Every structure is written in C-alpha cells, then in structure tokens.
Amino acid sequence: MNNLPVSPNLIVVGGIAGLAAVAAVGVVLFNNAIRSAMCLVLNFVLLAVLYFSLNAEMLGITQIAVYTGAIMVLFLFVIMLLNLGAPQLLVEKKDPKRFAAIGFGVVLFGLVGSQLLPAFNGVSTPQALDDFGGPHAIGRTLFSAYAYPFEAVSILLLVGLVGSILLAKRRI
Amino acid sequence: MNGVPLAVYLGLGLFMFTAGVVGVMIRRNPIVIFMCIELMLNAVNLTFLTFARYQAVKMPIPGDQQASMMAGQMMVIFVMAVAAAEVAVGLGIIMAIFRLRDNIDIDELNLLRG
Amino acid sequence: MGDWLINHPFWHALLRVVLLVLPVLLFVVPIIWFERRLLGWFQDRLGPNRTGNIQFSRTSRFVPFFLKGKKFHLQGLAQPMADGIKLFLKEDITPSAVDRAIYFIAPAIALFPPFALGATIPWGPFPLITPVADVNIGVLYILAISSLGVYGIVLAGYAGNNKFSLLGGLRSSAQLISYELAMGVSLGCIVMATGSLKPSDMLAYQGGAFWGFKESAIGDILANWNILTPFGAVAALIFFICMIAETNRAPFDLPEAENELVAGYHTEYSSMKFAVFFMGEYASMFVYSAILVTVFFGGWHLLPFRFDYLAAHYPAAGDIWHVLDMLNGNSFLAPIWFILKCAMVITGYIWIRATLPRLRYDQLMSLGWKSLLPLAVSNLIVIAFWIFATDTFGPLVGWATSFLAVLILIGLYRSLNKNAESTQLASRTIELVDPSPRRTVELVEPAQVPSA
Structure with a gap:
C-alpha cells in the first residue's frame, strides 16, 4: 500500500469515497433528523457512483431507485408527518454515553481495519468480467x-x- | 476500476459500518437509528460488490461457475429487498407508537421493563 | 499529449451534455409562450394570447423614419418575456424562519432531474452526438432519476417552515411514489416486448416489422411503433397519465393547489428561486414528452413506415424509398420531427390542463392505486403471455391468446368491481348534521309593497 501508483481513477474514486465517508459522519452527528436524512441520501447517491465504478451498473441504478427513490422518501415522509404533528419530538437530547460510543467506534474501526485491510494489500486489478453487472x-x-x-x-x-x-x- | 486498490472500497465500507454502529448507540430518535441501520446495510452491500468485482478470494463453490461469480451481486439484491421490507414495517411501527403514546424517544419506551 | 487532450472521450461527452442541456433550457420560454397562447384560446381570454401589439408613432421625432406608423404583432410573446423580467427583477425575499441551508438547496435539487433525465434519449440518427450515454440500463436510469424529482419539492415544502408548504410537500411525495409504480410497470411492458433496456434498442425495435405481422405485406410496410400495438397503446396511456402526475401538472397539481394550500411547496419562495421551480416544471414537461415520444411514438421518425426496409427489398423503386426514408427522419430532419412530436405531446398536456378540473386527493390516490396500477400489471401479464404464445405457436395464436386474456381480465375486473361498488355506495351516503328543514324566505309580492 505504500508505493501505490496514483492513477486518475484512484483520485476520482478516493474523492468520492471521502465524500461518502463525510456524509456518513453527517448522518450520525446532525441533530436535525431532516439533515441526517439528506446526508444519507447524499451517501447513497455517492455509493451508487462507486457501484458504477465497480462496473455493477444495474445494482448502482437499483440503489438510486430503491434507496434514494423509495426508502429515503419514506423516511422523509415520516419525519415530516412527525414534524407536522409534534415538532418537539424531533429535537433530541444529547446522550450521555456518546463519548464512550465514539471511542468504541474508533476502537472497532482500528481493530477490524488493522486485521482486515493488510490482507488485501496490493490487490488492485479486478478479476471479474467487465459486463458482470x-x-x-x-x-x-x-x-x-x-x-x-x-x-x-x-x-x-x-x-x-x-x-x-x-x-x-x-x-x- | 483499474488501478484502484481493493482497500479503498473496503475501508469506506468499514468506516460506514462503524459510523452506523456509533449512530445506533448515541442517537435516541428511532428514525435516525433506522437510518444508521440502513447505513450499515449499505456498507455491507459495498463490501459484497467489491469482492464480487475483484474476486480476490477464490472460494470453492460447488455448482455453476457463473452463478458463483454472481453471488455477491445476488446478495446485494436480497439485502435491498430486505431493507425495503424492513423500512416499510419499521416506520409503520414507529408511527403506531407515536399514535399510541405521543412520544418516540427510544429511551422512554420501557413498557417491557420488568 | 495535445492529441490526447483533444481526443479524450471527456470532451465528446461534454459536447453531448451541452447538446442535451441547451435545448432543454432554450425550450422553456417557447413552451410557456405556447401554453399561454393555447390557454388563451381554450379559455377565451384576450390578454396573454395577443399582448405585445406595438404601433410606432407617425409623427414623433424619436422614431426613425423606417418605423414610422409601423405595426408589430408579437402574438403574446411579450407575456412570457414580461414574466421572466418580473421574476428576475423582483426582490428576493428570504423569510426569517426558514431552514436556510435546505431552503437554498431545494430549488437546485428540483432543477437537477429534468436536465439529467434526457441523458439516455437519442434525438436523431447521430450516434456520435446523441444520446449522452447509450448505457444498457437506459430505462432504469430514467425511472431512477425521475424518482429523485420528489426531493426538490419535499425539501422546499419542509424548508418553508409553513404548514401549507409542508402539506404540499407531503402530498407530492405520496403522489410521486404512487404514480412511479404504474409508470415503471408500463415501461416494463415495452422492455419485455423489446428485450432490452436501451432506448436506442427500443427505437431500432420500433423500426422493425409490425407486431404479429412478421413476413407479411403489412409487416413489410408498417413499422412497429409501440403506440400502434394494443398493449403499447394501453402502456402509453398509463405512461402519459403518470407523467402528468410526475410533473405536477393539472389535473394532478395537488402539491400546489392554490385554493387549498396557498401555493403549496413554493409558498415561501419568490423571485429567482420561484423561477427555478417554474423552469424545472416546464423543462421536465419537455423531457417527459421526449421520453414518451421515444418509447412509444417511434422517436424521430415522422410516419410509421419502413422505408429503409422497402428500399433494401424492393430495389426497383429503391430511390423513391430512399428519398422517403430521408424525409421520414433518417437525415438532418430527425430533430425537427422529434421536436414536433414533443410539441404534440405538450399540446396534450395543455389541453388536459384546460379541460379537466383538479382531482380531489382521495380520487388521485384511488386513480393511481386502484385503476392505473392494476391496469398496468394486467397489461404486463397479457404481454408476457403474448410473447410466449407468439414464440411457441406463431403470431395467430399469440393474437388469440391476448384477446382471450383481455376478455378474462375484463370479466375479472367486473366481478371484482361489483362487490366493491356496493360497499362504496353504502359508505358514501351523506348524513346531514342538522336534518331540520331549511329556513325559507317568504317573498312579498311586488303589488303588496306599499308604495312610497
């Protein structure tokens, strides 16, 4: 992983992956449910782009149609119904155990990442057929x-x- | 895509999964918790698709070679269907709870506590 | 390096995108003009139909000599121009209680789907410059992008921080979800008949022999436009209704029903931001009609005749067929025919807007779920049987099977509806809250009024 040739593909995919990661953080950290939902929509659209980059165009477009087109609209629908009925419910109290949870998340990421990612070091050529998706x-x-x-x-x-x-x- | 290491996709998948786990732990709004679960499901989907594309692990699957190559994508389709069904029922339950109790804070729904 | 820069596929793609987006942008104003004029005719209104009659003074010193006393008729074109100038120059008010970030993003999101939708639609026989991307998921792409159209409206409704706009947003999300299903299934019928998801393959298929008449005289002459086949006509009808609902046009304009919801989701928007919503609506009208034309009406061909086939198989009169083929759209005329067909569909839009009153909300839902969706699904079943029967037993059995299937479906529908109707009537009887007889006003005969 250290002496990896930087190709245009890597820059594009890395940028999209970074944006998706930021959106995922936004889902967790935004206190407003609508903003969380919008971050999740952004994340799903970027994931669909990543699926396209994996040549899985069918599943990428299904991702947009199913997740952003149906599931997230349902989420927005329910959030808005609650907003109409009882807007005070959507204001969350801060959870006292949030620092412990974030610490747990960091440990989880570090642990699994350190065990898993080195095993695939150097794998950078897709083996499946180009039209497999x-x-x-x-x-x-x-x-x-x-x-x-x-x-x-x-x-x-x-x-x-x-x-x-x-x-x-x-x-x- | 050529020249992109598998680790980029896997790292993103792991990160999204972790974010989902943390979100489930620290959020109190059940709708947002649902969204975090969707995040985790999508992380898994991304991982499935990445392995399906790179075929990095050669697993001896009996039967049709073509079918075993498509296994990752099939899994993703099923996960999507399960997620759709789960959301339909789950949001229905949340709305039903809201109608019953006028409250959806997840820490105050403790009717089943002994 | 320089060669690589010029010939990189990126530039070709950019050219194609510009060639797609520019017409969509440019056609917004003509469509508004067209609608104003047609509505003026339909509704007997004098104004928008013919504003902009200019007559220069005969005697003034400020008028150059060649304009003196000249009359100009702008045929109502002044109206959309005035609208545009008004919208651009108006004060842009941002209410203080709005959710700012979402308030500003919503119009941009609303504008995205209409411009992205047409990316898989070819508008001429020029494979180099159209469509933007001839991907093998073309129809799915259309469905996916059109499902994103709901976000702009829902977010605008939420960001306004206003009950009326929120209700408009809620209504629109329910409406769009319901009508997307029937739309997808109706497109699915054509996908099954074609055997491909690519719009360009659909066009090639529509240039083939007429459905069920392969290797006969009819099949040699008549092209297989989907609108001409029975299942295609049903699917086209469903698609047309659904696309009116998807673009939020009358009679499905419940999200912005002005007599119930002030202005619906864009109540809090003014000036340019409102203009963006307006533009998005007209652009999506144009793009959806382009999809309808491509999938059901044979794309850029003028008439459903197979002149290219005739030219190849009847070489005695080959030149005539070639010329007719060129005139029929296999040349630079293609975009013109394509836009003319789109104009026909837009005329349909406006005609329906001028004719039908707005639906009630429950009527809208029951139309979508109880009429269009079952019709679309049964259409899908019929076409599946038809394809199977034609492939195994030949075209005649195929026609017979589909005829039988239609009969069975009608019988099923009527037997199901008989029960439903009786219960519905029972639930719809009106009970008066206060059944006491009305007050009556006694008329006094004029003769009895004492005169002053």
Whole structure:
C-alpha cells in the first residue's frame, strides 16, 4: 500500500469515497433528523457512483431507485408527518454515553481495519468480467440459479406489505 | 476500476459500518437509528460488490461457475429487498407508537421493563 | 499529449451534455409562450394570447423614419418575456424562519432531474452526438432519476417552515411514489416486448416489422411503433397519465393547489428561486414528452413506415424509398420531427390542463392505486403471455391468446368491481348534521309593497 501508483481513477474514486465517508459522519452527528436524512441520501447517491465504478451498473441504478427513490422518501415522509404533528419530538437530547460510543467506534474501526485491510494489500486489478453487472447477466442468474431465494424474497416483501398495512390501519 | 486498490472500497465500507454502529448507540430518535441501520446495510452491500468485482478470494463453490461469480451481486439484491421490507414495517411501527403514546424517544419506551 | 487532450472521450461527452442541456433550457420560454397562447384560446381570454401589439408613432421625432406608423404583432410573446423580467427583477425575499441551508438547496435539487433525465434519449440518427450515454440500463436510469424529482419539492415544502408548504410537500411525495409504480410497470411492458433496456434498442425495435405481422405485406410496410400495438397503446396511456402526475401538472397539481394550500411547496419562495421551480416544471414537461415520444411514438421518425426496409427489398423503386426514408427522419430532419412530436405531446398536456378540473386527493390516490396500477400489471401479464404464445405457436395464436386474456381480465375486473361498488355506495351516503328543514324566505309580492 505504500508505493501505490496514483492513477486518475484512484483520485476520482478516493474523492468520492471521502465524500461518502463525510456524509456518513453527517448522518450520525446532525441533530436535525431532516439533515441526517439528506446526508444519507447524499451517501447513497455517492455509493451508487462507486457501484458504477465497480462496473455493477444495474445494482448502482437499483440503489438510486430503491434507496434514494423509495426508502429515503419514506423516511422523509415520516419525519415530516412527525414534524407536522409534534415538532418537539424531533429535537433530541444529547446522550450521555456518546463519548464512550465514539471511542468504541474508533476502537472497532482500528481493530477490524488493522486485521482486515493488510490482507488485501496490493490487490488492485479486478478479476471479474467487465459486463458482470449488466442487466442480462443479473437477470439470467437471478431467474435460474437463484430462483428460490428470489421467490423467498418476494414472499418476504408480501409479508412486509401486509404487515405495514395492518400497522397503518386504525380499524380493519 | 483499474488501478484502484481493493482497500479503498473496503475501508469506506468499514468506516460506514462503524459510523452506523456509533449512530445506533448515541442517537435516541428511532428514525435516525433506522437510518444508521440502513447505513450499515449499505456498507455491507459495498463490501459484497467489491469482492464480487475483484474476486480476490477464490472460494470453492460447488455448482455453476457463473452463478458463483454472481453471488455477491445476488446478495446485494436480497439485502435491498430486505431493507425495503424492513423500512416499510419499521416506520409503520414507529408511527403506531407515536399514535399510541405521543412520544418516540427510544429511551422512554420501557413498557417491557420488568 | 495535445492529441490526447483533444481526443479524450471527456470532451465528446461534454459536447453531448451541452447538446442535451441547451435545448432543454432554450425550450422553456417557447413552451410557456405556447401554453399561454393555447390557454388563451381554450379559455377565451384576450390578454396573454395577443399582448405585445406595438404601433410606432407617425409623427414623433424619436422614431426613425423606417418605423414610422409601423405595426408589430408579437402574438403574446411579450407575456412570457414580461414574466421572466418580473421574476428576475423582483426582490428576493428570504423569510426569517426558514431552514436556510435546505431552503437554498431545494430549488437546485428540483432543477437537477429534468436536465439529467434526457441523458439516455437519442434525438436523431447521430450516434456520435446523441444520446449522452447509450448505457444498457437506459430505462432504469430514467425511472431512477425521475424518482429523485420528489426531493426538490419535499425539501422546499419542509424548508418553508409553513404548514401549507409542508402539506404540499407531503402530498407530492405520496403522489410521486404512487404514480412511479404504474409508470415503471408500463415501461416494463415495452422492455419485455423489446428485450432490452436501451432506448436506442427500443427505437431500432420500433423500426422493425409490425407486431404479429412478421413476413407479411403489412409487416413489410408498417413499422412497429409501440403506440400502434394494443398493449403499447394501453402502456402509453398509463405512461402519459403518470407523467402528468410526475410533473405536477393539472389535473394532478395537488402539491400546489392554490385554493387549498396557498401555493403549496413554493409558498415561501419568490423571485429567482420561484423561477427555478417554474423552469424545472416546464423543462421536465419537455423531457417527459421526449421520453414518451421515444418509447412509444417511434422517436424521430415522422410516419410509421419502413422505408429503409422497402428500399433494401424492393430495389426497383429503391430511390423513391430512399428519398422517403430521408424525409421520414433518417437525415438532418430527425430533430425537427422529434421536436414536433414533443410539441404534440405538450399540446396534450395543455389541453388536459384546460379541460379537466383538479382531482380531489382521495380520487388521485384511488386513480393511481386502484385503476392505473392494476391496469398496468394486467397489461404486463397479457404481454408476457403474448410473447410466449407468439414464440411457441406463431403470431395467430399469440393474437388469440391476448384477446382471450383481455376478455378474462375484463370479466375479472367486473366481478371484482361489483362487490366493491356496493360497499362504496353504502359508505358514501351523506348524513346531514342538522336534518331540520331549511329556513325559507317568504317573498312579498311586488303589488303588496306599499308604495312610497
């Protein structure tokens, strides 16, 4: 890792990764739930760009459509409903154990990083096929070798659907 | 991408995961805690995709070679689906709690305490 | 080094981006003018339709001689120009209670999706300069970017710190999520028929033989525009309704319903920031019509005829077919036909705005979830069966299968609806709060009024 040739690709990817890391910190540290959510949206969009850089364009675009387009909109929706109903709830009290938690985070990062990252030192050439992330490859695999997990996920989504309707309805 | 070491992606994934863990520990708003969980899931997704692309670890998976190469991406798809279902139900629960108790602070929801 | 700098793909990409963004920017003012004029006609209004009639003085010393007594008719063009000047020169008020950072970011976020949406749409037979990126996830890209459109509105509604704008933002997020589903499924039908997610592949497919008539005279002449096929027509209708909802245009303009919510999400915005929202709306109108034209109406071709095929297979009259092919869009005329088609779709937008009243909120939701989504899903099922039957048993069985499927679906819908309708009627009976008879005013006959 010490004598790594600095290529334009590395600069671009490193910059995006740095921005994503800053956005992740923002999610945790912003006291305002809306700002946290916006940081998370930024993080997800940057992650999608990183997925594109890994040639996984199908999953990158799914990331934008599912996470930023649906899940985060749902989050914003709920935050705004709460903001409309009881804005005082969104002001958080500071947690007394936050310094301990941050210390724990630093230790976790250091520990796992020091054990994990050196093991992949020097790996900088992708081995997979360049079109391994295209819609054709994913569709073929998903509907042949992974058909059963796919069906299981569809059942899971159905259960989630029924569950959320049950929770949302006041009277059935 | 060529010339980018695997460690960049892995480091970002690890960092995001750590940030998510810390967030779950220090935040009290359950919506933000949910967002931190999403952050962790995404960190894992990034790690899966990175390994799928670089194929750095040769794992002897029985069966179809093509299918085993796509395993990382398939995992990411399933994680996304699980996250979507989880958010739909979880936010529904938060709204239900809010309707019942007019309060969502996670430290004050202690009905189950013995 | 210099050669590398000039020929780097980055510059080509930049050129393509400029060629995409500039027209979208430039067309905003003509679209506003067009809308004003058409609405003036539709609603019998004199003003916006013909403002800007200038007549120079015959005698004044300040008028040069060649302008003396001349009349100019600007045909209402003065109205959008005045609008623009007003919006630019107005005082830019930032209310003191807004969430500042988000208040300033929101218009920029609102402007992003319309300009990014068209990146996979080809507007002519020039593979070098269009589309910006011919990626193999084209349609998914469109869906993903259009799903980002909700952020600008929601954030604007939140940042205003105003109940009305917040309600507007909430409404719009619910509306956009609901209509995106039907939109995605309706595009999915075309993706299934084409077998590709690329808009350029869809165009090539629409230039092929007409659906179900391969290797026959009809198939030789008629091109397979998706709007001409039964499933494509249904999908196009769904897509059109959904895209009106996605651009927040009447009759789906609930986020900014002025008789309920003041001005909805942009209540607190004035001057340039409001103009940015305005611009975003018109730009997205244009871009969505471009998508509709590309996916369903054969892109830049003028007429659904396969002149290129005829030229190749009937060489006796080859030159005529070649000329017709050029006229039909296989030349520099392509962008003109493309923009004309977009103008047709925008006319549809404006016509609907002038005709239909705004929907009630529950009507909007039930239209999206109970009508459009089931229709789109059943359309998807029909096209799946159709493709399967055509591939295995030939085109005739395919037509028969789809006909049967449509019949079954209609029967299913009617049997389901019969139960739903009876319960709905029961819940909709109105109970008067105070059933006592109304006060009546007794009229006094004029004859009995004592005269003064």
